[in-house]
Amino acid sequence: MSDREQGDRLRGWLRGIEVFAGPLPEFAPEQTPDDPVRLFLSWLSDAVADGLRDPHAMTLSTVDEAGDPDARVLILKGVDGDGWQFAGHGFSPKGHQLAVHPRAALTFYWPEHGRQVRLRGPVTPGSTQDNAEDFLARSATARAEALLARQSQYLADTAERDQALEKALATVEKTPSLVDSAWTLYTLSPMEVEFWQAAQSRVHTRLRYERTLKGWERFRLWS
Numbered sequence: 001m002s003d004r005e006q007g008d009r010l011r012g013w014l015r016g017i018e019v020f021a022g023p024l025p026e027f028a029p030e031q032t033p034d035d036p037v038r039l040f041l042s043w044l045s046d047a048v049a050d051g052l053r054d055p056h057a058m059t060l061s062t063v064d065e066a067g068d069p070d071a072r073v074l075i076l077k078g079v080d081g082d083g084w085q086f087a088g089h090g091f092s093p094k095g096h097q098l099a100v101h102p103r104a105a106l107t108f109y110w111p112e113h114g115r116q117v118r119l120r121g122p123v124t125p126g127s128t129q130d131n132a133e134d135f136l137a138r139s140a141t142a143r144a145e146a147l148l149a150r151q152s153q154y155l156a157d158t159a160e161r162d163q164a165l166e167k168a169l170a171t172v173e174k175t176p177s178l179v180d181s182a183w184t185l186y187t188l189s190p191m192e193v194e195f196w197q198a199a200q201s202r203v204h205t206r207l208r209y210e211r212t213l214k215g216w217e218r219f220r221l222w223s
């Protein structure tokens with residue numbers, strides 16, 4: 001088979017994969033709350049109530065020093081009037097990127113509901129106390145891994161990793177109050193929050209909240 005035929009076959013196969021299978025919920029933008037946090041929490045609660053997997057997983061997008069984008073999935077740690085929270089190691093690539101460019105985007109997708117939420121805005125690190133509380137709430141192994149401070153570095157030898165992890169775990173177990181000072185609870189304070197509801201008709205519904213001096217304003221968007 002030629003490369004071209006193979007490419008055509010692959011495109012046909014991808015086109016044939018169903019998306020937005022439904023049944024999908026209705027979304028009435030005119031009946032939404034003034035505050036995007038409330039709408040977000042109601043969509044997240046729907047995802048949890050319907051047993052969707054990893055409903056609090058989201059993609060964090062950042063840019064590196066050269067301006068190149070990067071993205072990875074993280075777990076949502078909290079949401080309040082200040083913004084959406086996530087945690088990571090300050091020495092990881094995302095930690096370095098956020099130190100240089102403290103702005104980011106978060107994307108949630110709940111496939112069974114055909115719902116996407118997108119947020120963009122500045123990111124601030126937590127206070128020493130908030131960071132420590134988040135760190136201490138992690139499992140012993142997760143704390144030991146963080147203490148190694150080697151996330152995303154090349155791994156040449158798994159035996160070396162296992163040994164280092166075992167040593168770090170022993171330290172954590174001996175000193176349970178030990179906190180990694182580079183562990184950070186970040187808050188993204190959105191300037192925009194967009195809610196996107198798929199429809200099987202393909203006439204999707206979009207609503208964007210934009211932060212203004214007067215508070216949140218809502219805008220419908222073309223799909």
Ligand SMILES: Cc1cc2nc3c(=O)[nH]c(=O)nc-3n(C[C@H](O)[C@H](O)[C@H](O)COP(=O)(O)O)c2cc1C
Pocket residue numbers: 054057070071072073074075087088089092093094095151152
């Ligand atoms: C569902 C899921 C949840 C994750 N949660 C976290 C998290 O809360 N914090 C974290 O640092 N990495 C988390 N990761 C791993 C990240 O996606 C990523 O691999 C890691 O943070 C290194 O990213 P970086 O090299 O861009 O810093 C998670 C991955 C998945 C698939």
